[in-house]
Amino acid sequence: MPELPEYLQDLNPEQLAAVRHEGGNLLILAGAGSGKTRVITTKIAWLVRERGVAPESVLAVTFTNKAAREMRDRASAIDPECARAYLRTFHSFGAWFLRRNAAAAGLDPNFTIYDDDDSTTLLHGTAPDLTRAECGRLASRIARAKDYGLAPDAPDLEARFPDRNFRRLYAGYEKRLRETGNVDFGDLILLPARVLRDDEAIRNRFHQRFRVILVDEYQDSNVAQFELLKVLAGGGAYVCVVGDDDQSIYRFRGAEVRNILEFPEVFPGTEIVRLERNYRSFQSILDVAGAVVARNEGRLGKTLKAVKAGGPKAKLALLADQDEEAAYASRVAEARASRTGRWSDTAVLYRTNAQSLAFEHLFNKRGIPYRIVGSVRFYEREEVKDALAYLAVLSNPRDEVNFRRVVNKPSRGVGDTSVQAILEAAYASDGDLLSASRGAGPLLKTAKSRSGLSAFVSLVDGLRGLLDAPGEGRPLSGLVERTVKDSGLAEYHRDQDEIAGTQRAANLDELVNAAADFELSPAGLAEFLETIELDRRLSDQEESLEAVTLITMHNTKGLEFPVVVVTGLEQGLFPRDDDEGEDLEEQRRLFYVAATRAKEELHLCSCRSRLLRGRRADFLPSRFIHEIPPGLYETLGGRLPAPAPEGPWKPGLPVYHDDHGSGYVIQVKAGPPDSGPLVFVKFETGRVLQFFPKFTRKLEALK
DNA sequence: GTCGCTTCCTTTTTT
DNA sequence: AGGAAGCGAC
Secondary structure (H helix, E strand, O other), rough: OOOOHHHHOOOHHHHHHHHOOOOOOOOEEEEEOOOHHHHHHHHHHHHHHHHOOHHHHEEEEEOOOOOOOOHHHHHHHHOOHHOOOOOEEEEHHHHHHHOOOOHOOOOOOOOOOOOHHHHHHHHHHHOOOOOOOHHHHHHHHHHHHHOOOOOOOOOOOOHHHOOOOHHHHHHHHHHHHHHOEEEEEOOHHHHHHHHHHHHHHHHHHHHHHOOOOEEOOHHEEEEEHHHHHHHHHOOOOOOEEEEEEEHHHHHHOOEEEHHHHHHHHHHOOEEEEEOEEEEEEHHHHHHHHHHHHHHOOOOOOOEEEEOOOOOOOOOEEOOOOOOHHHHHHHHHHHHHHHHOHHHHHHEEEEHEEEEEEEEHHHHHHOOOOOOOOOOOOOHHHHHHHHHHHHHHHOOOOOOOHHHHOOOOOOOOOOOOHHHHHHHHHHHOOOOOOHHHHHHHHHHHHHHHHHHHHHHHHHHHHHHHHHHHOOOOOOOOHHHHHHHHHHHHHHHHHHHHHHHHHHOOHHHHHHHHHHHHOOOHHHHHHHHHHHHHOOOOOOHHHHHHHOEEEEEEOHOOOOOOOOEEEEEEEOOOOOOOOOOOOOOHHHHHHHHHHHHHHHHEEEEEEEEEEEEEEEEEEEEOOOOHHOOOOHHEEEEEEEOOOOOOOOOOOOOEEEEOOOOEEEEEEEEEEEOOOOOOOOEEEEEEEOOEEEHHHHOOOEEEEEO
């Protein structure tokens, strides 16, 4: 038997089989920490080196930019040729496709990408009688519809979105969005799939271009992405997907585990390889994670076995409130850092971004360096979005959302009435808001609005001139700087900073710096805006920072840390009280993901009370804690309170309340002494209220 | 049209 | 707690 090339020698038999598989299609079921990234990157290298596959014909799709970068780095470390393979997120692949085929998709080639907030604004423009909050909820349902591949004219739209008006509002939004020439996130998947289906020439070109398609984190792909994959692979490409049904945590965003289950049917000749050896965690950690996820009914089921047997038991810390929780986390991080000298060994995980606050406060106080992943993003700050909005209008003058945002910011006396008149004029012609603004003088009622608008027009024209001036190799930062200055944003925020003690002007400077790597040209500008929209990190340095990581559980996908502190394990927070069925199972998977990030130490924290939206609320430990066999962890800080007290009041019990109507009990807690149990009821109205049955006659148990 | 005050309502989770 | 909508005064 010939000796294996060096880069294949350390693979276990299953990994090797996955790497060397060819012919039909391949589904890799890869448990947490089983080396799936290694398998994918090695497979790319193997195809290029051993099978003569051109790297350009390999497309590898991931879900996050971080994962895409890591994959590129690791593949090119094996073979530099691999750097020419096409590694991207689904969304950036879609954007790349649409820039090159803008006309076929009915878009402006310099389109910008609307985020959720922009979509809400656009929708608000088409449905002014709804509140902004309602538009926000509606916008997220439209986004969901797109995740499912449902256009406004889809026959089965009502099946999933029964709301009477939904189709009409969705159609109105879509029409307006097409008029702007821009796209939202969902379009980055939907439109490429549509173009490929409808245009034979483009389809053939892409079928010839990509002969191998790899998809990472396949369990979190949605229906639209599955459709895109199918049409991309339709020319006989080799398809290999990697996923873990136990780590599917984006169902709320339209992810479909069925994509895994049905893969072998849709892609005939599929072989399945299972990777069940875990190289990351001690067995003691896998036992805890596995105990919770094992309660789920809808799973393929697999047994993950740790290469590192044994290991210290997980610690369960029962704490008074979020301040004690932060103190506990800081002790864990300090103990670790004093042993290894590395703050970066420790990560603190939480369910919602708002929970980071207590940790930030205390870490600041104790001088513990930390970095927050996600949360309040730089590019979502108001001043930064304003500056970007000017640039977006330069890039695409039909961009209604960003035009609205900046035409009167800082205020120039151009109010709602004037904006409405300009929009109507624009939509009556070609939709170009800048040319509509130039001719809008007679439409405006006051002298102030006329002079304000003309100031805006000459501002934008000046910037446009800079953008269109010929000249190679100048950096885009010059344009961004001029934009920030000439618009008056810089001055406005400098003044505000003095009053409020903020540092918004500095953020604007930062934005100017970020543009230094891009070229001053319309294409360079579009690229800059796209990079920001799809990859919202400020810089690379934050990843290598020597600091404790504060991060949501969702954001930890694909990461690992020697020490992991999972916080907020309280019933009502994680899982939420209204989680049941599939929602509850998704939360168990989220717990599984969180716990399996830990290599050496796993800490679980549960607070008895916590500040929530400005109010103090009492909690019992999460049901997930009760789902772990007590022998698998060590309890610190007191006794585990018993689960909800027994009695006539039990979760699930139907009830009737004189004032609130019918509902059912979702939770029962021990109340203060002599007050009897505290009962949480969810009513048909959707409200959740709590009662002491001992003190009220209005609440009645049915049946 | 703008500014500032009051009230109400909220949020999981993210490309 | 903090932000957004709604309202009244300039």
